[in-house]
Amino acid sequence: MDAKLVQISANSIKKAKFNKRPSLKQMQRAVKTLIAFAGDDPEREGVLDTPKRVSKAYAELFSGYGQDPQEILQKTFTDLSSYDEIILLRDINFYSHCEHHLVPFFGKAHIAYLPNGRIVGLSKLARLVDCFARRLQTQENLTTQIIDALNLYLQPRGAAILIEAEHMCMSMRGVRNAGTTTLTQKFSGVFATNKEEKERFFALLGERDKK
Numbered sequence: 001m002d003a004k005l006v007q008i009s010a011n012s013i014k015k016a017k018f019n020k021r022p023s024l025k026q027m028q029r030a031v032k033t034l035i036a037f038a039g040d041d042p043e044r045e046g047v048l049d050t051p052k053r054v055s056k057a058y059a060e061l062f063s064g065y066g067q068d069p070q071e072i073l074q075k076t077f078t079d080l081s082s083y084d085e086i087i088l089l090r091d092i093n094f095y096s097h098c099e100h101h102l103v104p105f106f107g108k109a110h111i112a113y114l115p116n117g118r119i120v121g122l123s124k125l126a127r128l129v130d131c132f133a134r135r136l137q138t139q140e141n142l143t144t145q146i147i148d149a150l151n152l153y154l155q156p157r158g159a160a161i162l163i164e165a166e167h168m169c170m171s172m173r174g175v176r177n178a179g180t181t182t183l184t185q186k187f188s189g190v191f192a193t194n195k196e197e198k199e200r201f202f203a204l205l206g207e208r209d210k211k
């Protein structure tokens, strides 16, 4: 891979650093403002502790900023290095937040790769999805960042990813089209250059529907 290309990818997916985080107090004050803006009384008993709860929830919902994809993919199984067939993890559930409206979008990610001597634990792929999903996102960038991290840190012969998600900003507001699913996909290496490998990915995904 071109050195400059690797640099660009690494910059877009590395552990996010933002040093201008407000204090907990400032955050909770902002939540109060949002409650008032919605039309409710932030001093009402039912929502009095809401700012505290929201700050706690945020720590979990956006924990991806504190996770490093390189660290997640670092540990590989050397005793499995002779396995060179396709590895597919399907139905990885994820929950993310749309960066345009701060409302959730959620769904399933399906990831496949053809290893090149480096194989990670299956749970690591789920953690990789989580690491990027638990940030403010677009589905397109989520798809790209996951496959970029795989290529950069695992260097497989090829990788394939398909994400299907429902966006609350579409279901609850705007066109209010509940149940609509958005699909995004991305391929690299042999999955991008070899039509048969790409078809094999979709065939393996489809196996589920036959059962």
Ligand SMILES: [Zn+2]
Pocket: 098, 099, 100, 101, 102, 103, 167, 169, 170
């Ligand atoms: Zn949105």
